[in-house]
Amino acid sequence: MDPAPALYLRQPVGKALSTNRMFSPEEREKDRFFNEFFRPIGLVETLGGPLYSEQGSFAMIALIRGEDRRPFDDEDAARLERLMPHIARALQLRRSFFRIDARSLGLQATLDRLQAGFILLSYEGAALFVNAAMRAIAQRGDGFALDRNGRPLPANVEARQRFDALVDDVAKGGVGGILTVPRSSGRDYVMLVAPAPQPSTRSEWERRGPVGSTVVVHDPEIGAAPTVDILAQGLGLPNGAARLVASLAAADDLKSFAKAEGVTIHTARFHLRAALARTGAKTQAELVRIAVRLLRDFALADSPTRQAKPADVAKPARPGAKATLPDRPAPKN
Structure with a gap:
C-alpha cells in the first residue's frame, strides 16, 4: 500500500528525494498508508532513492524521520547522494560473496556425497578440502592417516614415497599418476594424483609457479549405493529386471542371478529381454555398459559416514519382499 517505493525506483540511480517533495500536502492527507500506518507510529517523512537496478535485481535506501526531527532539505539529499554509490557497491559485493559462498558450499x-575419498592440496602440500569419505578412510587407520595439515599419509613406506614423488611431479608441471x-x-586402495585447477584469482605470473594437486582414493571394499533403485528409476526398469541388470553389472551371469534369486533360468531371461x-x-554387453555408465555417474554414497559391510542386509521394502545387499541380490538361505 506504500506508494513511495514505486516512485523512488522510477528515479535515476543515485538520486535522493524526500516524500515531501514527491507528494503534495493534499496527496499525503488522502493517502491511506500515510494516515493509517505511517503517522500513527510517529513517522512523517522519508528521504530515499534507488541504489541500483540491474538484471531484475534492485535495491533502494530510505531514511525516515519523526516529528521530533526537522524536515529533510537539499543538503540532506546531497549528503545521501554522496554515500549512495558506496552503499550500492557494498551491497553488490555482499551479493557476490553470497553467490560464491553458496556455490562453494554446494560443491563441497x-x-x-562421493564414495571415493577426495582431497584438494595446495602447491605447498596443505589440504584445502578433504571430503567425508576421505576422513572416514583415515579414521579407520587401515592404510591411511591425515597429518595436521590434512595431507594424506600412506602407512606403507614405499607407497608414501611414491605419493610424495607424484605430488612433487604435479607441482613441477607433471601430470601425476x-x-x-x-x-x-581387504584389497589395496587405489590413489590418483592429478593437477588441481588454477584459481581464477591468481595472476598470469602466479600461474606459472607450482601447481596444487587433486587426490582421489578408491576403496574397493566400500559398499555400493542402492544400485537397484538407481537402475529401476534411471532406466525405467521393472524391479526384477533392475535386479538382474545390477547383478550383471557386478560381473554375475544369468545362472548365478537365477540361483541367488531362487528363480528359473527362463525367468532370468525374461528379465533380460525386458531390460x-x-x-x-x-x-547383453551393451546393456551392461549402459548400466555401468549410469552407476558410475551416480556413484553417490547413502551417507558420508556409512560404511556397508558384506553382512549388511537391507530391510524389505514391503511385506514379502526379498532382502537385498546394497550392491547385489542376496542369496536365499
Whole structure:
C-alpha cells in the first residue's frame, strides 16, 4: 500500500528525494498508508532513492524521520547522494560473496556425497578440502592417516614415497599418476594424483609457479549405493529386471542371478529381454555398459559416514519382499 517505493525506483540511480517533495500536502492527507500506518507510529517523512537496478535485481535506501526531527532539505539529499554509490557497491559485493559462498558450499556438499575419498592440496602440500569419505578412510587407520595439515599419509613406506614423488611431479608441471596403497585388511586402495585447477584469482605470473594437486582414493571394499533403485528409476526398469541388470553389472551371469534369486533360468531371461526392450540395447554387453555408465555417474554414497559391510542386509521394502545387499541380490538361505 506504500506508494513511495514505486516512485523512488522510477528515479535515476543515485538520486535522493524526500516524500515531501514527491507528494503534495493534499496527496499525503488522502493517502491511506500515510494516515493509517505511517503517522500513527510517529513517522512523517522519508528521504530515499534507488541504489541500483540491474538484471531484475534492485535495491533502494530510505531514511525516515519523526516529528521530533526537522524536515529533510537539499543538503540532506546531497549528503545521501554522496554515500549512495558506496552503499550500492557494498551491497553488490555482499551479493557476490553470497553467490560464491553458496556455490562453494554446494560443491563441497557434492564432494561429500562421493564414495571415493577426495582431497584438494595446495602447491605447498596443505589440504584445502578433504571430503567425508576421505576422513572416514583415515579414521579407520587401515592404510591411511591425515597429518595436521590434512595431507594424506600412506602407512606403507614405499607407497608414501611414491605419493610424495607424484605430488612433487604435479607441482613441477607433471601430470601425476596412479599408485596402490596397501592395507591390513581387504584389497589395496587405489590413489590418483592429478593437477588441481588454477584459481581464477591468481595472476598470469602466479600461474606459472607450482601447481596444487587433486587426490582421489578408491576403496574397493566400500559398499555400493542402492544400485537397484538407481537402475529401476534411471532406466525405467521393472524391479526384477533392475535386479538382474545390477547383478550383471557386478560381473554375475544369468545362472548365478537365477540361483541367488531362487528363480528359473527362463525367468532370468525374461528379465533380460525386458531390460533390453526398455533400454534399447541390442546385446547383453551393451546393456551392461549402459548400466555401468549410469552407476558410475551416480556413484553417490547413502551417507558420508556409512560404511556397508558384506553382512549388511537391507530391510524389505514391503511385506514379502526379498532382502537385498546394497550392491547385489542376496542369496536365499
